[in-house]
Structures are given as C-alpha cells and as structure tokens.
Amino acid sequence: MNCNPIFFFQIRVKPDRTGVVTDGVKHSMNPFCEIAVEEAVRLKERKLVKEVIAVSCGPQQVQETIRTALAMGADRGIHVDVSGKDYENLGPLQVSKILAALAKKEDASLVVLGKQAIDDDNNQTGQMTAAMLDWAQGTFASEVVIEGDKIKVVREIDGGLETIQIKMPAVVTADLRLNTPRYATLPNIMKAKKKKIDYMKPSDLGVDLISRIEVVSVDEPPQREAGVKVESVEDLVSKLRDSGRI
Amino acid sequence: HIHSPQRRAVCRRTVDFDMLGSCSSAALRAVNVGIRAGRAAQLRLVHTMRPEPHSAASLMDIGTRRIFSEEHDIFRQSVRRFFQEEVAPYHTQWEKEGQVSREVWKKAGEQGLLGLCIPAEQGGIGGDLLSAAIVWEEQMYSNCTGPGFSLHSDIVMPYISHYGTPSQVQRFIPPLAAGTSIAAIAMTEPGAGSDLQGVRTYAKRDGSDWILNGNKVFISNGWMSNVVVVVAVTDREATSAAHGLSLFLVEDGTPGFIKGRKLEKIGLKAQDTAELFFEDVRLPADALLGPENKGFYCLMAELLQERLLIGALAMASCEFMFEETRRYVMQRKAFGKTIAQLQTVQHKMAELKTEICVGRAFLDSCLQLHCEKRLDSPTASMAKYWASDLQNRVATECVQLHGGWGYMWEYPIAKAFVDSRVQLIYGGTNEIMKELIGRSIVSQK
Numbered sequence: 001m002n003c004n005p006i007f008f009f010q011i012r013v014k015p016d017r018t019g020v021v022t023d024g025v026k027h028s029m030n031p032f033c034e035i036a037v038e039e040a041v042r043l044k045e046r047k048l049v050k051e052v053i054a055v056s057c058g059p060q061q062v063q064e065t066i067r068t069a070l071a072m073g074a075d076r077g078i079h080v081d082v083s084g085k086d087y088e089n090l091g092p093l094q095v096s097k098i099l100a101a102l103a104k105k106e107d108a109s110l111v112v113l114g115k116q117a118i119d120d121d122n123n124q125t126g127q128m129t130a131a132m133l134d135w136a137q138g139t140f141a142s143e144v145v146i147e148g149d150k151i152k153v154v155r156e157i158d159g160g161l162e163t164i165q166i167k168m169p170a171v172v173t174a175d176l177r178l179n180t181p182r183y184a185t186l187p188n189i190m191k192a193k194k195k196k197i198d199y200m201k202p203s204d205l206g207v208d209l210i211s212r213i214e215v216v217s218v219d220e221p222p223q224r225e226a227g228v229k230v231e232s233v234e235d236l237v238s239k240l241r242d243s244g245r246i
Numbered sequence: 247h248i249h250s251p252q253r254r255a256v257c258r259r260t261v262d263f264d265m266l267g268s269c270s271s272a273a274l275r276a277v278n279v280g281i282r283a284g285r286a287a288q289l290r291l292v293h294t295m296r297p298e299p300h301s302a303a304s305l306m307d308i309g310t311r312r313i314f315s316e317e318h319d320i321f322r323q324s325v326r327r328f329f330q331e332e333v334a335p336y337h338t339q340w341e342k343e344g345q346v347s348r349e350v351w352k353k354a355g356e357q358g359l360l361g362l363c364i365p366a367e368q369g370g371i372g373g374d375l376l377s378a379a380i381v382w383e384e385q386m387y388s389n390c391t392g393p394g395f396s397l398h399s400d401i402v403m404p405y406i407s408h409y410g411t412p413s414q415v416q417r418f419i420p421p422l423a424a425g426t427s428i429a430a431i432a433m434t435e436p437g438a439g440s441d442l443q444g445v446r447t448y449a450k451r452d453g454s455d456w457i458l459n460g461n462k463v464f465i466s467n468g469w470m471s472n473v474v475v476v477v478a479v480t481d482r483e484a485t486s487a488a489h490g491l492s493l494f495l496v497e498d499g500t501p502g503f504i505k506g507r508k509l510e511k512i513g514l515k516a517q518d519t520a521e522l523f524f525e526d527v528r529l530p531a532d533a534l535l536g537p538e539n540k541g542f543y544c545l546m547a548e549l550l551q552e553r554l555l556i557g558a559l560a561m562a563s564c565e566f567m568f569e570e571t572r573r574y575v576m577q578r579k580a581f582g583k584t585i586a587q588l589q590t591v592q593h594k595m596a597e598l599k600t601e602i603c604v605g606r607a608f609l610d611s612c613l614q615l616h617c618e619k620r621l622d623s624p625t626a627s628m629a630k631y632w633a634s635d636l637q638n639r640v641a642t643e644c645v646q647l648h649g650g651w652g653y654m655w656e657y658p659i660a661k662a663f664v665d666s667r668v669q670l671i672y673g674g675t676n677e678i679m680k681e682l683i684g685r686s687i688v689s690q691k
Contacts, residue, residue: 028323068320183324185358186373187366189317 001033001056001065001114029065032114034072036174038181039144040112041073048146049110051075055102057095059083063197070192071184077197078102082209086202089211091120094202096128101205103133108169110151115140115173126173136166142177300603305565306387313610313617314376322380328357329388337390337516344508345469345518346392355425360399364407369420375617379558386562389570389658391665392516394430394467396559398422401552402429405475405493409536409544414495418473430471432462432522433545439464440678442477442545443487447524449478449494456480456534458494458502458527464672468520469508472498476524481539491541494533502527513664549674550626554616556673557629560637560666561609564602567637567662571595571644574659578649585647594647598640605636624686631679634669641666 029037040052054069056062057080066077080098082090103111111133116123130137138144138153142161145152146168155162156175184192202209230236240246299310308322332353333346340346354360362378364370371377382396399422406418406429421427438444447460458478465474476494484490496503506521536544572595575586585591612629615621641663645652648659655661670676 064316064319067316068323071320183328183357184320185324186321186362186371186377187358189320190373192320193317 001029001037001054001062001069029068030114030117030119032116032118032174032176034114034181035176035178036112036114036172037069037072037074038179039141039172039174040110041182042179043110043144043146044073044075053078053106053108055080055099057082057090057098057202059087066197067189067192068184070195070197071189072182073188074195076195079197079199080205081199081201086209089213090209091211091213092122092124092128093212094207094209096125096132097207098202098205099125099129100132101207103129103169105205110168111135111171113171113173115175126171130171133169133171136168136170137172138164138166138170139173140175141172142175144172144178298603299565299606300599304569305599305602305606306569311610313614314380318376318380321377322384324357325359325380325384326387328354328359329384329390333385333390333393334388337392340392340516342515344510344515346516348470350393351425351428351470353425354393354395355423360395360425361403361419361423362399364399364403364419364423368407368415370403370407370423376613379613382555382558383562386559387566389566389662390516391514391661394428394517396555397431397466398429400555401548402431402475404548404551405431405535405544406495408548409493410495411532413532414535418495422473427472428467428470429473429475430465430467431475431477432465432468433477434462434464435460436463440675442542443491445477445479445487445491447476447478448482449480449492449529451480452528454531456494456529456531458496458524458529460524461506462522462524464509464519465522466517466519466672468522469505469518471505471520474498474503474522475535477541477545480541484539488542490539491545492538493535493541493544494529495535496524496527496529496533500527500529511668513661513667515661546623550621550623551616552673553623553626553630553679554612554621556669557609557626557633558613560630560633560669561602561605563637563662563666563669564605564633564640567640567644567659568595568598568602570658570662571598571647574648574651591647594643598643601636602640605633609633622686624683627674627679627682630673631670631676631683634666634676637666637669 037052037054040049043049044052052074054066054074054077056066056069056077059082063079066074066079070077080102082094099111099113102108111126111129113126113129115126117125126139127137129135136151138151138155140156141153142156143152143154147165149168151166151168151170151172153164153166153172155164156177228239230239237246296312296314297307297310298312299305299307302310308319308326314322332350336347336350351360358371359381361370362373362381363375364372366372378396378400382400385391385393385395403419403422406414406422410418418427418429422429433442433445435445435447437446445460447458447462449456449458458476460478462468462476465471468474474496476496477491478494479487479490480492481490498505502525504523504525506523509519509521511517511519572586575591575595576584578585581588586595609629612621612625615625641659644659645663648657651657652659652663674682
C-alpha cells in the first residue's frame with residue numbers, strides 16, 4: 001500500500017525544486033490501495049483466500065497505514081523500512097522488486113494493489129511486479145471473481161469494460177469502482193493492535209534501491225493567466241490556431 | 247517520532263496498553279529497542295512526540311494532541327469520513343425538515359459509532375472515553391449539529407448502563423447501540439429548568455405500576471426518540487425535592503405518551519428538539535430506572551460527563567470556526583489585497599488562536615482526568631462554562647471577519663454562530679455552573 005499526502009491538502013514544490021514538500025503534510029493510505037485492501041478482505045470473508053498480508057514500504061509513518069489495513073481485516077502486516085534519501089527515490093521499479101521478493105517469500109498466490117498512487121500517478125508498480133514474477137496480471141479491475149484457480153477480471157479501459165480470465169498466481173490492481181472500502185471500526189482497530197507487523201529492510205529481501213531515474217526538476221503548474229475575449233467564432237478559431245492548440 | 251540516536255535501529259512495537267492501566271498511558275509507548283543482531287531487548291518508556299495542534303498546519307489535524315494514540319488517529323479518520331460522507335451532504339435538507347433521517351442513525355450504529363463507552367458485555371462498543379470524544383469533535387468539525395449522537399450515546403445510555411437492571415440493560419442497550427432505537431432524556435419542564443427541584447411531572451403508584459403525568463420541553467432527540475429517561479417526582483412528601491425524584495424509562499408508543507411537536511429553534515435546525523406530554527401513562531414496575539427516590543443523585547453523578555461533553559463540543563467548534571475563518575480571510579480581497587494582509591485581521595486571528603489553544607490545553611487536561619476518573623464536578627462545570635463562553639466569542643468574531651457573507655445561512659460560519667448560542671444555556675446554564683464552582687471554592691469541607 002502506498003502512503004500519500006492526503007489529496008485535498010495544499011501541496012507545495014520544495015524550494016530546491018527536487019520534489020514536493022512532505023514534512024508536516026498529513027499522510028494517509030492511497031485511496032486505490034484502500035480499495036485493494038477492501039477487496040482482499042472481502043475475498044478472505046468469502047473464504048476464497050486464506051490470509052491477507054498488508055505490505056507497505058517507507059519510513060516509520062507507514063506503520064499507521066498498515067494498522068489501518070489490519071483494522072479493515074488484514075491478518076498481518078509487513079513494514080519494509082525505507083527512509084530518507086532512499087524513500088525520496090523510491091519508485092515503481094524498486095517497490096515492484098520488493099513486492100516480487102515478498103510474494104515469493106510468503107508463497108502468495110495473489111498480489112492486490114491500487115492501480116496507481118495519487119502522489120506520482122505512475123500506474124506501473126502492479127504491472128512491473130507481475131512482469132518480475134512472470135505472473136498473469138489483471139489491471140484496472142472493477143470486478144474480481146475467483147473461479148477455482150482462475151480469476152475473472154473485469155477491467156476498465158478507455159472504450160468501456162473488458163473481461164479477461166487469468167490463471168493464479170496473479171497480480172490485480174484495483175480501480176475506483178471495484179468496491180467501497182469499509183470504515184475501520186473501533187473494535188477492529190483495537191483488535192488490530194494485537195496483529196503482528198513484521199519489520200524488514202529491502203536488503204533483507206536482496207533488493208537494491210538504486211534508482212535508474214534522476215528527477216531533474218519539479219515545477220508548479222503555470223499560474224493561471226487572464227483569458228482573452230474574442231469577438232467572433234472566426235476570431236476564436238484563428239487564435240486557437242495561432243497558439244498551436246488546433 | 248522518537249528523537250533519539252537509536253532511531254534507525256529501533257524496531258517499534260506497541261505494547262498492549264491495558265496492562266499499563268489508564269488511557270493516559272496512550273502517550274507513553276513501551277519501545278522495544280531491537281537491534282538486528284538479536285541482542286536482548288531493553289524496554290524503555292518514552293514519550294512519543296505527537297505535535298501540538300497549535301504548531302500543526304490546522305487545529306483539526308489528525309495526528310496531533312498528546313492525549314491521543316495512533317489507534318485513535320485511525321479511528322478519527324473513519325469518523326471524519328463518516329461525517330463527511332453520510333452526514334454533511336444531507337444536512338441542509340435535514341435543517342429544512344427539522345430532523346435527521348432514521349437511516350443515518352442506523353448507519354452510525356452499523357459503523358460502531360454509538361454507545362462507544364458502554365461496556366461490550368452490555369451490548370456497547372467497549373471503547374474508551376477518548377474515542378467517544380473523537381466522535382463529539384468530528385461532528386463539530388463537520389459543522390453538522392443535527393444528529394444527537396453524543397446525547398444518545400454519552401448522556402442517556404450511561405444512565406441505563408449504570409443504573410439499569412440486567413433485564414433493562416439487555417432490552418435497551420443493544421438496539422440503542424445499533425441505532426435502531428433513539429434515546430432522549432427529559433428533565434426540563436416549561437416551569438423548571440435550572441430549578442430541577444421544581445419538577446412537577448409526577449409518577450403515582452398504582453399497585454405495582456406507576457401512573458405518569460406531566461410534560462417536558464426542550465427535549466433533544468425528542469421527536470424521533472424511541473425510549474426516554476423521564477425525571478419525575480415520586481415522593482411529594484419528601485423533605486427536600488431532591489429526595490423525591492425518580493427516573494423512568496418510557497417507550498414511544500406507550501398509551502398516553504404524546505410527542506407534542508418539534509420546536510422551532512433559532513439554531514440547531516436539524517435537531518429534533520420536542521415537547522413531550524404524559525397523560526395517565528401506565529408504566530410497569532420495571533420502568534423504574536435506578537433506586538426509587540434516588541433519581542437526583544443519579545443525575546448529579548451523570549451530569550459531570552454531560553458538562554465535559556459540552557465543553558469538548560465547544561472547543562472543537564472553536565477550532566472549526568477558526569480554520570473556516572482562516573480560509574476565508576486568506577482569499578477574500580479588499581482594498582487591493584487579501585484581508586488576511588490587514589494588520590487588524592492578523593491581530594484578531596492571533597488573539598483567537600491563542601485563546602483557542604489555551605482552551606484546548608485545559609479541555610484536553612479535563613478529558614485526560616475524566617479518563618482516569620479523576621475529574622470532579624466543579625472542574626467539569628468550569629470546562630463547560632468557559633469553553634462555551636469562548637465558543638460564543640469566537641463565533642461572533644468569526645462572523646464579523648466574514649463580513650456580509652457571515653450573515654448568510656449558506657455560509658458554514660453562520661450556522662456555527664447560531665448553533666453556539668445554546669451552549670451557554672443547555673446542560674446547565676453557565677450561571678448555574680458558576681454557582682457550583684463558587685460553592686466548591688468557599689465550602690468548608
């Protein structure tokens with residue numbers, strides 16, 4: 001699961017233009033990851049999977065995210081500790097290596113993720129994880145039905161909906177309409193306190209965090225400029241042409 | 247956040263707080279200083295450094311305040327989401343109707359937001375006081391005063407939990423926790439409010455039954471209520487009125503129990519405050535709640551929490567109004583700049599923030615004390631009157647800072663302003679609070 005700045009928070013670019021300010025910005029579970037956790041818990045409630053493990057990579061603060069997942073019904077958690085500069089450079093490639101290593105270690109048959117994280121909007125981790133494991137993948141899932149050792153995934157695509165059938169083990173990424181995540185109720189939050197969270201470092205999994213990408217600069221979107229009034233439709237079309245819009 | 251050199255090597259695991267006793271220990275964490283090489287772990291008690299609200303980006307930020315733990319933060323996220331998704335979108339409609347929907351009560355019950363402090367064995371959630379406080383606060387942060395959840399869960403349900411027979415508990419608590427039944431408490435009458443001993447509603451013995459006659463006014467949750475705790479005189483000959491009061495559980499539908507009408511208030515528009523009439527209502531013996539003629543003492547014991555609750559609502563409302571106003575002044579333009587750039591506005595905001603933070607420190611101290619069952623009645627009264635006074639001052643200033651828009655119903659600050667006025671009155675007027683505090687100061691005991 002990803003731990004992102006809360007999406008309605010005011011985000012500012014860091015003065016050195018290497019990223020956005022994350023200090024003091026309240027973080028919470030990525031909304032798509034919430035949906036992924038919910039789906040996993042539902043599969044367990046329907047007795048289609050035996051155990052749900054919630055994984056998060058990052059510094060200390062992701063423990064709260066893991067606890068929220070435990071409160072929603074995950075059985076145990078794994079906190080892969082990545083902090084400081086490593087955390088800033090943590091991208092889909094590194095995370096997918098970690099997830100792939102964990103999936104093998106835990107002998108998982110299904111990895112469920114949010115389709116993308118709302119901080120970077122990369123939409124790569126699920127796909128990369130599947131590639132590394134050489135597993136089937138069902139991405140942008142709006143419906144997941146387990147049928148024996150196969151999964152029917154209804155995917156949201158540009159043209160509408162696509163239904164595919166994939167064999168387990170597989171990676172599924174959750175889209176918005178897959179489900180509505182449950183609230184973490186107080187009794188479940190208290191029960192979650194007793195659930196185990198394993199702690200490990202990427203090196204324990206044999207994963208190196210070297211980034212293949214260097215962020216050159218981060219800029220805020222250009223300030224909104226005043227509009228220009230035009231007299232006629234012809235004027236509008238010619239102005240749009242001039243600015244290269246059409 | 248542990249600021250120690252061992253931080254990187256620390257493998258934190260939270261220890262079950264129950265063994266540490268009270269919820270004050272939520273601020274203390276047993277830290278397992280585990281080194282990867284597997285050396286013997288040392289247990290050290292360290293204060294986790296939760297930021298103070300006054301240094302956070304917003305006074306309502308989740309993750310602040312020393313009295314709360316990480317688990318409380320997770321719960322607060324859920325509660326905040328509930329109010330944003332299930333309450334706020336419908337509130338304007340409910341204001342027009344003068345009541346909330348039955349559905350929102352059921353939803354709150356389903357999410358485990360009702361009866362938080364009632365023990366699980368009785369059918370409640372079995373949570374701590376701070377979790378209940380989170381629900382109180384989040385409701386004020388959402389500016390939706392319609393649902394009477396806090397009255398139902400933390401004022402009325404405790405009466406049944408503390409003074410009810412096992413059969414009464416078994417009968418009433420589960421549906422109240424589920425939100426399928428709504429509770430109210432009827433003390434005030436047209437002729438008796440502060441003067442509780444002036445209550446005229448009378449329950450007369452008839453064999454093993456009681457016949458109840460009288461009427462009550464200003465009863466919150468009254469219109470929608472399924473069960474009402476009614477304060478009535480049972481001994482007209484008692485030496486003092488205090489020794490002649492009893493509590494009764496009266497259910498909606500009982501012949502003679504009439505709900506008069508929803509009262510048209512100047513604020514709390516979505517709250518179904520009503521007047522209730524009892525005309526020769528026949529009640530069985532097991533409708534008596536608590537010991538006969540000892541009702542006054544039950545009330546005195548429970549009113550402490552009610553007063554703390556009102557103080558907590560007041561502080562949360564202050565924080566909401568402050569943040570709402572901060573947002574407004576930072577975008578409202580006048581004289582070529584935002585009004586936030588005017589010195590008078592900045593000074594006003596500085597005064598508001600300071601007073602609110604001072605109040606917050608006191609309220610949190612009272613909440614902590616009450617968790618440990620160490621809060622006394624005069625202190626609860628102090629919290630109630632001081633915080634509600636502050637809330638009204640803040641409301642007035644914040645409306646002024648909003649200018650004309652502050653007078654418009656569609657602006658949240660306008661609703662918060664009118665809603666704040668009753669806080670000085672209900673739960674015991676602030677004048678009565680001063681009576682109680684004053685007496686405790688000069689008493690010889």
